[in-house]
Amino acid sequence: MVDKDDEYDDWPIIFSYTRKQAMEDGVLIDVTDEAKSAGFKVPVAIGDNLFNQYVSPPPGLEGEGQSISGRLHDLFMMAHAAIRCQRGESRVIFSVLFLMEPRKTEKITVLAVIGPGDEGEPVLTMCLPEDE
Incomplete structure (x- = not known):
């Protein structure tokens, strides 16, 4: 019987893309400092589409009290709630307004x-599901 882990041991790695490279390229945005102030204990990054389309407020909303830090706070609070409800899961899907x-x-x-x-x-x- 072949061990499934051994099945791929001899396959050469053709390409690998590290988290660090993704941050350098702007594909992931490091929000660890902001996340720590919201209670997260591990490094946190968000996808560029989530950041650019939703976390960064659209023009004209500054007068509505919208800011990147406030929108990150909302994202983190909803993530905390979802993670607590699905404790032990490595993947959690949740909604944010x-x-x-x-x-x-x-x-x-x-x-x-x-x-x-x-x-x-x-x-x-954290990212939009289509960006996984």
Whole structure:
């Protein structure tokens, strides 16, 4: 019987893309400092589409009290709630409402994945499901 782990041992790695490279390229945005202030204990990054389309407020909403830090806070609070409800899962899907125009919100789905970082350490990544 062949051990499934041994089945791929001789396959050469053609390409690998590290978390560090993704951050350098802007594909992932490091929000660890902001996440720590919200109670997260592991490094946190969010996908560029989530950041650019939703976390960064659309122009004209500054007068509505919208800011990157406030929208990150909302994202983190909803992530905390979802993670607590699905304790023990490595993948959690949850929803967040973002103000996209005055008096118009958009409910989006976010995927949070805890997994190994470049050195095997636990890291959390949040992104739109289609960006996984």
